[in-house]
Amino acid sequence: MWRVMILYGLALAAGALLLEWLDYKHMVRAWSTELYIGIVAILFIALGMWVGNRLTPQPRGPAFERNDAAIRSLGISERECEVLDLLASGAANKVIARRLGISPNTVKTHVARLFEKLEAANRTEAIHKARTLDILP
Structure with missing residues (x-):
């Protein structure tokens, strides 16, 4: 349980760091606005795919055989x-x-x-x- 919590915490921290880095790059006008929008969109698509995969019931294995x-x-x-x-x-x-x-x-x-x-x-x-x-x- 602790391992999962630590992994989720690290993933959340990495995501927050990435968003702050993108915000900084946007403020100093390093790249065009469309690039920032595209990067954030790709991040949300990946997050949506991951959450959808986790929440969708997985098909059961082989048919049940009574012991x-x-x-x-x-x-x-x-x-x-x-x-x-x-x-x-x-x-x-x-x-x-x-x-x-x-x-x-x-x-x-x-x-x-x-x-x-x-x-x-x-x-x-x-x-x-x-x-x-x-x-x-």
């Missing part, structure tokens, strides 16, 4: 995987029960077992650990 080895080693059943997928989508227990055609108590049991197997204290932690293990996309 079956992790599922087997943790002992997660197929039904528990279905419950975990629906948990990750933000569904409540009653919604999960309706979609899977099971009772809400069964969903609670599956969720509790998932917490045990993933060693998680809550839904957010369970989903995070499942994503870390490539069980969820």
Whole structure:
């Protein structure tokens, strides 16, 4: 984190120094005004391209492949995987029960077992650990 902050600070300082140098050259009339306008325009174009590249979502890598080895080693059943997928989508227990055609108590049991197997204290932690293990996309 510090490295990134230092790099951004150095880039900002270099940009400010360049603009001050251009302002000085403009004041002493070293070059024509059109040249200064062109240089500043090129700087803003480059800055716009860089910011656009940073803010535009990048395409994801290859298609997601579920880590079956992790599922087997943790002992997660197929039904528990279905419950975990629906948990990750933000569904409540009653919604999960309706979609899977099971009772809400069964969903609670599956969720509790998932917490045990993933060693998680809550839904957010369970989903995070499942994503870390490539069980969820």
